[in-house]
Amino acid sequence: MPDISRELIAASSRPLILSILAEGESYGYAIIQRVGELTGGRLRWTEGMLYPVLHKLEQEDAIVAEWKQPAGERKRKYYRLKSHGRAALAKQREDWTAVDAALNQLWKGTQPCFS
Amino acid sequence: MFQLEKAIDQWKQDCASGEAVSAGHVVELEAHLRDSMEKLAASGLDAEEAFLVGTHRLGAPAKMHHEYGKVHQNHVWLSRIILMLSGYLIVSLLLKFIALDQATAGLIGQVLGWDTAGSTLFFGIPHHWSALVNALVGLAGVGLMVWFIVSLAKGPGHSFLNGDPEKERSLFDALARAPEKLGKLVLWWIALYVLLGLGQVALNVVTLKRVTATQYGSYMASLNFYHQVGHLLTVAVLVVATAVLCKRYRKVAAR
Structure with a gap:
């Protein structure tokens, strides 16, 4: 199957990052790996573009960053969800659920068309 | 390979x-x-x-x-403003330092017993003493500026000149690696000088419009005093401002 379009990748990056961080703190490379697992590799970020989004979320006080070096590993910047970020995620979830529900109603009983 | x-x-x-x-x-x-x-x-x-x-x-x-x-627009502007300020300070402090030759000449004259009273210009203080003070302020200031830039270039968490916080590099190394940053630095200095020049022109126009020729003459005579005091104060304020901004920059850049 072809990769997901650029526009959709950009629009979904914030809810995806917030949702992954809701599972627990993480760092850039691990977030990308997680997205790859979840979408079977179909959602391909240009990896470096993830960081400005993380930094923006940090500036908005949705997440907080901390340098850590677990024993035997390299130094990485870990990001963690803050209460403000949880609220932002709840709002994103509502919006995406509404879009998802609308599309599902329209598509119920029809077959995807590849013409 | x-x-x-x-x-x-x-x-x-x-x-x-x-x-x-x-x-x-x-x-x-x-x-x-x-x-x-x-x-x-x-x-x-x-x-x-x-x-x-x-x-x-x-x-x-x-x-x-x-x-x-x-x-990261704030980061970009912070570094530009620091470059502007340190550029202005380095040039103006260097000019003060150049006064060292006048001071030395005056002091030698005094030691040799020459009449140097005629060079009384600043606050009733013989010119060579004020020139010496200026020169020392200039020297200290230039040292301070060099220290600012070196510490920004070498310290942890910065990308001012070399962008590699893992390795402590010499200033020489940092400068050798940074031709394009130096180019930008010079551009920002020029920008600041144009701005300051425009301000000075505006000030002169306002002054000329408001005073008579005689008043203007005495104003010019008093200018030396006010000019010196004003310049010292400006430099002092700018040094403090630059120090504060550098500290802030290091905090932002370390993130």
């Missing part, structure tokens, strides 16, 4: 050359690249292939600069 560490170093320099990319950001990107390369190597790629695929996945540095720039 592919040299991995050299290639990574070069890539980090490319990343750090963006105005909005701080040294902290470069450390973050490097950790990502190394994680990515480890995984690629585990799937059978050799070091060079892993490096090429890893950097390709991260994206072209120019594109990264663009995206970082959108998010």
